[in-house]
Amino acid sequence: MTLTSPPTRRVAGILVPLFSIPSSASWGIGEIGDLTHLVRWCRSAGIGLVQLLPVNEMPPHESSPYSSLSGAAIDPQFISMSQVPEFERLGGEAALEPELQRQLAALRRSSRIDYAAVRRLKDLVLRKCFAQFVADAERGVGDRRAAFDTFVNVEGWWLDQYALFRALRAFYGEREWALWPESIRNRDCSALDAARGALAEEIGYRTYVQWIAGTQWRQAREVCAGVMLFGDMPFMVSGDSADVWSRQDEFRLDVSVGAPPDAFSATGQDWKLPLYRWDVLEARNFDWLRQRARRYAALYDGYRVDHLVGFYRTYFRPHDGSPAEFSPSEQDEQERLGERVLQTFRESGAHIIAEDLGVIPDFVRASLIRVGMPGYKVFRWEREWQIEGAPFIDPVTYPRLSTATSGTHDTEPLALWWEGAPAAERAAVLAISSVAERLGEADRAAALLAPRFDPSLQGAIVESLFASGSDYLILPVQDVFGWRDRINQPATVGPENWSWRLPWPSERLMVEPEAATVAGQLGIWSARHGRALPTGEGQ
Numbered sequence: 001m002t003l004t005s006p007p008t009r010r011v012a013g014i015l016v017p018l019f020s021i022p023s024s025a026s027w028g029i030g031e032i033g034d035l036t037h038l039v040r041w042c043r044s045a046g047i048g049l050v051q052l053l054p055v056n057e058m059p060p061h062e063s064s065p066y067s068s069l070s071g072a073a074i075d076p077q078f079i080s081m082s083q084v085p086e087f088e089r090l091g092g093e094a095a096l097e098p099e100l101q102r103q104l105a106a107l108r109r110s111s112r113i114d115y116a117a118v119r120r121l122k123d124l125v126l127r128k129c130f131a132q133f134v135a136d137a138e139r140g141v142g143d144r145r146a147a148f149d150t151f152v153n154v155e156g157w158w159l160d161q162y163a164l165f166r167a168l169r170a171f172y173g174e175r176e177w178a179l180w181p182e183s184i185r186n187r188d189c190s191a192l193d194a195a196r197g198a199l200a201e202e203i204g205y206r207t208y209v210q211w212i213a214g215t216q217w218r219q220a221r222e223v224c225a226g227v228m229l230f231g232d233m234p235f236m237v238s239g240d241s242a243d244v245w246s247r248q249d250e251f252r253l254d255v256s257v258g259a260p261p262d263a264f265s266a267t268g269q270d271w272k273l274p275l276y277r278w279d280v281l282e283a284r285n286f287d288w289l290r291q292r293a294r295r296y297a298a299l300y301d302g303y304r305v306d307h308l309v310g311f312y313r314t315y316f317r318p319h320d321g322s323p324a325e326f327s328p329s330e331q332d333e334q335e336r337l338g339e340r341v342l343q344t345f346r347e348s349g350a351h352i353i354a355e356d357l358g359v360i361p362d363f364v365r366a367s368l369i370r371v372g373m374p375g376y377k378v379f380r381w382e383r384e385w386q387i388e389g390a391p392f393i394d395p396v397t398y399p400r401l402s403t404a405t406s407g408t409h410d411t412e413p414l415a416l417w418w419e420g421a422p423a424a425e426r427a428a429v430l431a432i433s434s435v436a437e438r439l440g441e442a443d444r445a446a447a448l449l450a451p452r453f454d455p456s457l458q459g460a461i462v463e464s465l466f467a468s469g470s471d472y473l474i475l476p477v478q479d480v481f482g483w484r485d486r487i488n489q490p491a492t493v494g495p496e497n498w499s500w501r502l503p504w505p506s507e508r509l510m511v512e513p514e515a516a517t518v519a520g521q522l523g524i525w526s527a528r529h530g531r532a533l534p535t536g537e538g539q
Contacts, residue, residue, distance in 0.1 A: 013049025028107025033080030046526030086129035165242035302351030312338030395468035404470035
């Protein structure tokens with residue numbers, strides 16, 4: 001089986017969460033409309049790909065983009081309020097009550113994202129916008145109702161169940177669906193029909209919000225033309241999601257999915273996620289996974305499949321304390337399942353890259369090569385582990401069918417990694433030919449004596465990754481600039497996770513001296529190493 005779908009050219013990309021790029025007009029968080037500013041800077045830097053983290057709607061109490069209430073819905077917190085026509089009809093920000101204006105000003109001043117405050121304010125104002133939309137439609141004002149109806153018809157395959165789920169969850173005080181009344185929890189038809197009637201207004205509101213988000217996303221994609229927009233598909237949605245509630249027989253809720261023990265965790269990880277009933281999904285021709293792929297292909301040019309190995313074999317722990325297992329249990333079944341799922345994803349037409357980090361069996365890596373799907377080459381982990389001293393693998397030798405990177409959203413930035421690394425590890429980095437040739441003798445000597453991560457060292461490592469053999473290069477924005485800020489620290493919960501923002505409003509990327517300097521250098525490296533944007537796309 002060959003599913004090869006490499007990029008049409010060598011490409012350089014950056015990883016940056018949408019929430020991290022607010023502009024001066026944003027309401028305390030990066031918004032859909034802010035992609036315009038980021039992509040303008042990317043074009044100036046020769047960057048042809050932007051990798052985002054998931055933008056699916058999160059529960060009100062969550063900040064992790066990997067916790068979602070839906071595998072298809074866009075989180076309303078990312079809506080650009082200044083681009084909502086009904087908000088402008090209401091008078092815009094100038095017409096907000098003084099207290100709401102104070103709240104908005106506080107969100108914009110904050111150096112971190114206050115998710116709860118952002119959601120409260122946007123929900124309150126979006127409800128006013130929905131009321132204006134309904135009133136306009138009833139009076140026959142404007143032509144927006146026709147566009148709304150078209151959206152509902154086209155997206156009904158996921159939107160109908162999502163809007164009902166969100167209306168019910170709001171009605172039950174945002175409690176998880178497992179705590180709802182039995183008739184609703186078990187989807188009794190008469191109970192659901194009654195709920196649709198009683199909650200029609202709330203269902204309409206949830207539908208309206210998704211229409212606004214979807215419209216803005218489509219407009220942003222048009223503006224971003226020429227720079228590929230990549231998403232991130234989580235392996236699984238939350239058990240408390242519209243998808244699991246509406247398709248309960250396709251999931252096991254008596255177990256919890258996670259990761260087996262490895263060098264980083266002696267006990268493994270428990271993600272509190274349900275398990276796919278692979279036999280049921282296969283009997284239905286993997287229709288839900290096919291729908292997810294369809295949705296992602298509509299939103300993005302391509303996407304990263306998170307925890308790729310889970311689609312070959314899923315590690316789970318039964319709630320009754322029984323020993324952990326893999327599903328499926330046998331290698332031949334695992335290999336057949338993984339390749340069938342990847343084929344299902346590929347049929348959507350999007351570019352796909354595989355997050356193949358962690359404990360990955362050799363047969364899975366061989367399978368990825370066979371089906372032509374690029375995995376990851378994380379600079380700090382690519383070493384000849386079987387050779388004494390574990391020398392680093394020179395990025396120039398990375399295979400074309402791979403994604404070179406300096407780290408992920410879960411790793412510490414290069415600067416922190418370097419300054420915390422043992423002397424022997426730093427010496428091994430400096431012994432890499434493509435790094436050493438970009439450092440003068442004095443710079444190498446200084447880097448050996450002191451762990452300070454200075455600009456010359458940062459430039460040498462980053463350019464060596466631009467020179468890598470990998471067709472895809474995706475660098476965390478922190479490593480592009482040499483910053484020390486983390487996006488997330490795994491196994492911790494706190495306000496520092498998922499709340500980092502750019503040091504300037506995103507519309508200033510083109511004029512801030514540091515950003516302009518970095519863009520110029522990236523442009524040189526992109527051209528030098530065959531990753532430049534096609535003529536005309538960098539303008």
